[in-house]
Amino acid sequence: MTWSAETDSWKNRTYPIWPYLQAVLKETFRLHPPGPLSVPRMAVADCEVGGYLIPKGSNLLLNIWAIGRDPEAWPDKPLEFRPDRFLPGGRHEGVEVRGNHFGLVPFGAGRRMCVGMNLGLRMVHLVTATILHSFDWGLPNGLQPCDLDMEENSNGLTLHRVEPILACPLPRLAPHVYQNL
Numbered sequence: 001m002t003w004s005a006e007t008d009s010w011k012n013r014t015y016p017i018w019p020y021l022q023a024v025l026k027e028t029f030r031l032h033p034p035g036p037l038s039v040p041r042m043a044v045a046d047c048e049v050g051g052y053l054i055p056k057g058s059n060l061l062l063n064i065w066a067i068g069r070d071p072e073a074w075p076d077k078p079l080e081f082r083p084d085r086f087l088p089g090g091r092h093e094g095v096e097v098r099g100n101h102f103g104l105v106p107f108g109a110g111r112r113m114c115v116g117m118n119l120g121l122r123m124v125h126l127v128t129a130t131i132l133h134s135f136d137w138g139l140p141n142g143l144q145p146c147d148l149d150m151e152e153n154s155n156g157l158t159l160h161r162v163e164p165i166l167a168c169p170l171p172r173l174a175p176h177v178y179q180n181l
């Protein structure tokens with residue numbers, strides 16, 4: 001994924017914080033799904049999907065990572081991080097991650113989708129909002145966002161960065177707030 005001033009132009013606009021946080025997390029789930037592949041499934045009968053014959057007994061995996069980057073599902077610069085696509089007026093306004101929109105399925109879809117989705121979504125929103133509320137974040141040694149190596153790898157189960165990110169938190173609340181952490 002490349003960074004450019006144009007890509008980053010959404011940062012200069014103002015949005016209400018809660019819809020914007022949701023849009024940022026949707027965009028993160030789209031480009032960087034924590035589980036890049038679904039749990040393997042086995043076809044219990046011969047069937048046809050999208051013109052392909054799936055013989056009984058086949059093992060099937062859903063490539064969640066590739067679906068989130070598919071230009072047919074995401075025609076507007078699919079490889080760019082653009083949360084505004086989910087905001088009011090954006091091309092994908094109303095698209096969510098709960099398995100109802102097949103272009104964005106970080107928790108899978110259908111009756112065997114992730115059973116921990118509600119907990120997972122709450123935790124991701126809570127932790128992200130808390131660390132953003134509690135600290136201003138910077139990069140060390142004069143690094144700029146465009147210097148970050150965004151390459152990813154998977155251990156087969158989860159997706160992770162090749163180069164761990166190093167970020168510097170700067171407290172932004174009154175000192176007593178941090179005392180019992």
Ligand code: HEM
Nearest residue numbers: 034035038039106107108109112113114115116117119120
């Ligand atoms: C952000 C957090 C999470 C993400 C992105 C995620 C993603 C997924 C995905 C993609 C699947 C495969 C769905 C499919 O094959 O269609 C899955 C399955 C599953 N997840 Fe999660 N998950 C998350 C959190 C959790 C949590 C917190 C729990 C438990 C407390 C959980 C428990 C499970 C279980 C048990 C399955 C297997 C469901 C089945 O095969 O019927 N997940 N998850």
